[in-house]
Amino acid sequence: MKLEHSADALSVLAGGVELLRYVFRPDMDPFEGPKPYLHPVRTLAGDVVTAYRPHDHRWHKGIQMTASHVSGENFWGGGSYVRGKGYVDLPNVGTMRHEEFTEIAADGDRVLIAERLTWHTQSGRHWIDENRTLTVHDVADGAWTLTFTTSLRNVRDAPLTFGSPTTNGRELAGYTGLFWRGPRPFTGGEIVASDGRGGEAVMGEPGPWLAFVGRHDEVDRASTLLFVDPPGARTRWFVRSGPFAAVNPSFAFHDELVLDAGDTLDLAHRIVIADTAWDRDRIEAHAKEQTW
Numbered sequence: 251m252k253l254e255h256s257a258d259a260l261s262v263l264a265g266g267v268e269l270l271r272y273v274f275r276p277d278m279d280p281f282e283g284p285k286p287y288l289h290p291v292r293t294l295a296g297d298v299v300t301a302y303r304p305h306d307h308r309w310h311k312g313i314q315m316t317a318s319h320v321s322g323e324n325f326w327g328g329g330s331y332v333r334g335k336g337y338v339d340l341p342n343v344g345t346m347r348h349e350e351f352t353e354i355a356a357d358g359d360r361v362l363i364a365e366r367l368t369w370h371t372q373s374g375r376h377w378i379d380e381n382r383t384l385t386v387h388d389v390a391d392g393a394w395t396l397t398f399t400t401s402l403r404n405v406r407d408a409p410l411t412f413g414s415p416t417t418n419g420r421e422l423a424g425y426t427g428l429f430w431r432g433p434r435p436f437t438g439g440e441i442v443a444s445d446g447r448g449g450e451a452v453m454g455e456p457g458p459w460l461a462f463v464g465r466h467d468e469v470d471r472a473s474t475l476l477f478v479d480p481p482g483a484r485t486r487w488f489v490r491s492g493p494f495a496a497v498n499p500s501f502a503f504h505d506e507l508v509l510d511a512g513d514t515l516d517l518a519h520r521i522v523i524a525d526t527a528w529d530r531d532r533i534e535a536h537a538k539e540q541t542w
Contacts, residue, residue, distance in 0.1 A: 400517050
């Protein structure tokens with residue numbers, strides 16, 4: 251693998267394929283919640299498995315670390331869900347700013363990107379310091395793995411309360427945290443979950459892993475994305491196959507999370523990206539192989 255670096259983005263390549271492009275200095279409308287994002291993300295076969303700025307939700311950009319409700323502020327983008335009113339456009343859309351890379355390393359088997367970011371409210375208040383790492387590894391047998399870890403430190407002089415539209419009154423809309431938006435052809439794709447479960451019935455349910463199988467236009471291929479969280483994570487899955495494909499291991503789906511001043515929230519997520527449609531047996535076997 252190798253790494254290419256420009257003024258606003260990093261690209262990871264393997265076998266001549268750009269596996270991902272990490273845009274760390276985005277140029278976007280403030281209403282869309284400016285923040286770093288991963289797009290395009292590709293399989294080893296070169297098929298794109300992310301969507302960028304879809305017309306229905308312009309703030310959805312590939313794979314992003316997000317937060318929909320933080321003590322009344324919105325680091326997600328777009329409108330905020332207000333109990334009893336629905337979605338309302340408010341002057342509360344914050345930004346996540348790239349400050350510096352603390353480590354960038356690439357060898358034949360692994361790429362590591364370590365980054366320091368800061369979160370600021372729309373009014374300019376600095377609330378969170380973030381240390382983030384993205385590691386690309388295990389490139390073999392038609393698949394590769396992205397491990398995403400982050401530490402969010404509350405630098406506000408008061409507690410921060412992380413929530414979601416569900417904690418604010420909208421049922422089954424508990425999205426917050428790392429979010430994947432799939433490409434338009436993945437609409438109607440297959441959702442496979444642990445313990446023999448599947449489909450959108452797992453919305454809001456806990457589980458150590460979840461997989462999404464989608465098919466591509468133009469080429470006779472399918473792809474599988476396997477999302478795995480470490481043991482003990484408080485993950486509840488936000489997942490849809492319609493009207494669009496999306497997966498989010500939410501850390502505040504049903505219940506708010508309070509982070510006291512000076513405290514740190516540590517999160518870790520893993521996404522395995524395969525260039526074929528895996529069946530349940532193969533998905534379960536690969537999930538069991540994951541170690542942290």
